[in-house]
Amino acid sequence: SQKIEQNSEALNIQEGKTATLTCNYTNYSPAYLQWYRQDPGRGPVFLLLIRENEKEKRKERLKVTFDTTLKQSLFHITASQPADSATYLCALGRRAGNMLTFGGGTRLMVKP
Amino acid sequence: DADVTQTPRNRITKTGKRIMLECSQTKGHDRMYWYRQDPGLGLRLIYYSFDVKDINKGEISDGYSVSRQAQAKFSLSLESAIPNQTALYFCATSDSSGRDVIPDTQYFGPGTRLTVL
Secondary structure: OOEEEEOOOOEEEEOOOOEEEEEEEEOOOOOEEEEEEEOOOOOOEEEEEEEOOOOEEEEOOEEEEEEOOOOEEEEEEOOOOHHHOEEEEEEEEOOOOOOEEEOOOEEEEEEO | OOOEEEEOOEEEEOOOOOEEEEEEEOOOOOEEEEEEEEOOOEEEEEEEEEEOOEEEEOOOOOOOEEEEEEOOEEEEEEOOOOHHHOEEEEEEEEOOOOOOOOOOOOEEOOOEEEEEO
């Protein structure tokens, strides 16, 4: 069955360091992969999209890589700040339509 | 996102009661979705609709029904609520017209926290 795995344990890092979150998938051939941020008690907010033919995408302090051979995406936040503390969800999209399958999310805690 | 609103924001009900959760959007999007979120399980798709006359079951539709009353409105019903339907429910929208700057993006409402006793 299709499976998307994100580290369920919280990631704790020091302010200023680079945070790296992992999204692994099995039995899936995504056309694209998205990353969302979710704050407590709020809905997810879209951050970045990367398509299957792209290796890397950047947006300000954010960087996403997508390796379809390893079936893995890495999400990096450089120069992390306490305001980056949140849960980050990866989501995979199929070729037809706009169906997303979400991972369980990883909570990031950035300490000052 | 204020463009996608959900009512109520919180609801406590009893087993066997009928519950309706409502979602409205002002984004002009044609596609709407209902998800539930449980700790550690991420978001799971309940139902989705690609336009007013289109309703499709998602991963976990049993025990739920939906109605797309208009392009802007998509409601989720629990005909007879049970305790394992206690969860956080999210409505989301997306646009298939190509007008969105980044296509395939979904926009989420603030969520409804439902507790079934």
